[in-house]
Amino acid sequence: MDKLTPIKVLNKLTQRKLAIFSIQDFARIVNTSPKSAKAFLSRHTRSGNFARIKQGLYIATANEPAKFEIANNLVRPSYISFETALSYHKIIPETVYSITSATTQRSQSFGIREQSYQFYRIKKTLYFGYTPIKLRGSVILMATPEKALLDYVYLVSLKKKDTVERIDLKKVDTDKLGKFVGVMKRRLRK
Incomplete structure (x- = not known):
């Protein structure tokens, strides 16, 4: 590796629009071996230039x-849903401090840089009803208002969540909600 500095690396990452990257991505971008990339990242993570x-x-x-971009990349596949999406779509008035996502992988949680990320496993047949949204120059997968509500009700029915008192249903498309309920019923029977 020819004298790489965190500034040079940051410029290369910015040029490629890579905000989140693996050791393999890093090695490819700076044209070095994975072993050297890991050593560089380890050294500069300790100095605070990078965070694992x-x-x-x-x-x-x-x-x-x-x-939200971090959440979409921590566990794949996943999309922002439940209380986080309900708050984002202004269906619940509460500020949500933990970012909650739906995934087909196992349920898990992470604490990263003073932010809590929770991933709840849903059945593969229920993994739908999300859309890409542009946020701060990144594309994020977010549940539609209707699917966020149904995902939330699904977790309440499994006793993994308590019910929310204040839900503003005026912001929910009832036709779309009805279609999603029909799809979920059919898929849950299988």
Whole structure:
């Protein structure tokens, strides 16, 4: 590796629009071996230039990605849903402090840079009803208002969540909600 500095690396990452990257991504971008990339990231993570968000996944602290982008990359596949999406779509008035996502992987949670991320497993047949949204220059997968509500009710029915008192149903498309309920009923019977 020819004298790489965190600034040079940050420029290369920014040029490629990579806010979250693996050791392999890093090695490819700076044209070095994975072993050298790992050593560089380890050294510069200790100095605070980079942060490891989970095993093998890093961010540059000077150009930190949006929290929703981190959530979409921590566990794949996943999309923002439940209380976080309900709050984002202004269906519940509460501010949500933990970012909640739906995934077909196992349920798990992470604490990263003073932010809590929770992933709830849903059946593969229920993994639908999300859309890409542009946020701070990144594309994020977010549940539609109707699907966020149904995902939430699904977890309440499994006793994994308590019910929310204040829900503003005026912001929910009841026709779309009805279609999603029909799809979920059919898929849950299988």
